[in-house]
């Protein structure tokens with residue numbers, strides 16, 4: 176006989192320790208995916224305890240359950256539609272008032288609620304006193320104390336979950352909104368109840384309150400109901416903005432009446448976190464410290480990633496050689512060796528980079544500094560039509576565009592997020608550097624450093640201009656309001672960061688892997704056919720394609736060989752260098768390639784500059800395209816990103832080459 | 841006598857406290873501000889401006905909330 180099943184959902188404000196608690200509960204038995212149809216991360220895990228098989232679902236962190244963000248909609252739809260046996264709200268014991276605001280709304284959803292008072296260590300160290308019994312009584316909900324970082328209270332919590340499950344009784348405790356609003360609530364409830372075919376999972380009172388608050392998502396839900404007209408008649412008769420304010424008021428009022436009985440807060444003294452903030456967001460020190468931290472993060476990324484990248488590089492070449500020499504027939508050896516292993520290897524090289532970037536991102540988030548970064552950069556970002564929260568994703572783009580685009584998830588507003596996703600590919604990632612090094616090194620001698628630096632600046636400028644342009648044209652409007660908690664600074668837990676790194680890094684390998692594989696095979700086929708040609712030579716399809724696009728790229732100063740290399744570069748931009756090595760018969764030796772490039776009259780100093788700019792800006796690599804598709808959920812925007820990138824690259828290279836020619840370079 | 845409705849949140853100086861009287865922000869930001877505790881009667885203190893001047897770091901309901909001046913201009917207060 177199998178174990179008995181319990182399904183629990185974790186909810187709570189952001190930064191209350193939900194993820195830490197989830198990890199403490201489930202350990203390594205986790206699964207990360209997406210909520211259907213949206214790009215909100217869905218984490219679920221299992222824990223076996225005292226003969227029960229408990230499924231834990233980590234809902235997105237929210238302050239409320241309105242339709243303000245997709246996170247909130249996902250959370251409330253899950254609670255109502257999937258009906259978990261128990262909904263656990265993780266509450267920050269050191270910040271009860273605002274946390275309880277969510278509680279008031281969870282109560283209205285009519286689910287079995289259990290409150291976890293996390294961060295009790297902080298509250299108690301500070302001298303707060305928490306009266307658990309009183310809290311249980313006033314909220315009519317069981318309350319458990321935990322310290323998630325120390326795994327304290329986990330067993331108590333699980334025991335309580337089982338106890339509640341066995342009870343199967345429903346707690347009821349609701350907020351009263353005053354006679355006027357209550358009357359309206361009753362009116363709407365009555366009208367709604369006349370619809371016999373209504374979705375009975377939704378509590379009538381909850382629907383009514385939401386409608387009075389002007390919740391567009393709920394309105395859409397009842398739009399098909401035969402009583403919709405009657406409901407709207409009631410809604411239109413009220414001053415909806417006033418009701419919205421009144422309802423929020425009443426919720427906080429209810430909290431404030433019971434709060435003093437549940438806890439006494441220590442006298443407000445300057446907390447450690449406040450003292451840290453005095454320095455980190457200081458008028459004069461804030462920006463220098465911010466820049467220093469970001470610089471440090473980069474140094475760290477490269478310092479840690481380089482040895483791993485070298486190892487992967489060596490391993491892949493070795494495997495590729497082994498395969499090439501042992502596989503028969505030759506075409507298979509070439510497909511696996513040159514194509515798959517070569518191409519996939521070129522992308523795998525960036526995996527260490529990606530893992531470290533995710534790790535650092537998680538440290539930033541867990542420590543509370545991520546919010547400060549947005550706080551510090553918002554003014555500048557706002558000027559270019561973006562949100563403060565877009566800054567960190569863009570910065571990550573310098574390492575690799577893929578995690579950068581994934582990091583844009585933290586941006587709530589759809590438009591803000593879309594713009595970020597569309598401009599990140601112009602930020603010069605690590606894979607483009609080898610191209611600059613080759614060409615700047617070959618053609619610019621002692622100026623090489625300046626030229627490479629200029630490429631980075633060009634990428635940033637194009638990203639900024641693109642953001643502005645998008646705001647004026649296809650994604651009209653201003654950046655969303657900046658309404659953000661600056662959470663207290665905390666010491667992030669290593670295990671949480673490692674799990675975050677692993678989950679996201681692995682997701683990259685899995686998702687991007689398929690796309691990369693397809694891209695690699697297509698390009699290999701183009702380079703190997705028609706049957707019998709030398710790999711990637713002039714007679715192969717890719718050579719023919721190179722010749723075909725040559726007229727288009729000629730005004731930029733590129734011949735067919737460069738065109739071919741750029742086509743290969745679609746897999747990962749640094750492959751441009753390797754394929755030039757093949758095309759120029761120079762193999763892997765960069766000096767040899769450098770000499771042959773110099774000797775080729777087809778490439779001049781000017782055209783090399785144009786080529787660097789083009790490589791920087793043209794179509795994102797296949798992995799990035801795949802991630803854009805996944806994160807926007809739209810082919811339309813993905814294709815837009817590709818075409819826009821090519822258009823910008825072409826224009827920029829054209830200006831450089833033709834302008835330079837006119838000026839006599 | 842000065843009408844208390846005249847003073848808006850953006851005029852607060854660092855360290856000054858006030859009580860919120862009315863939120864005139866429109867759209868989805870209105871909702872969000874309520875959810876974050878910016879309701880009439882709530883006590884609010886300006887902690888500091890961001891290094892570049894905007895947004896602002898306020899203390900409300902025992903935590904730190906950051907909003908831009910643009911929104912703060914539409915929130916009415918009276919000083920305490």
Ligand SMILES: Nc1nc2c(ncn2[C@@H]2O[C@H](COP(=O)(O)OP(=O)(O)O)[C@@H](O)[C@H]2O)c(=O)[nH]1
Pocket residue numbers: 187188189190191192193194195196236293294295296297321322323324325541542665666667668671
């Ligand atoms: N002192 C203390 N810190 C905690 C506790 N639980 C979580 N944290 C820390 O709070 C920060 C935010 O935690 P996280 O789990 O990411 O919060 P989430 O946003 O709710 O998922 C992290 O740095 C955690 O290490 C706790 O009980 N006590």
Ligand SMILES: [Mg+2]
Pocket residue numbers: 190193194195236
């Ligand atoms: Mg979390």
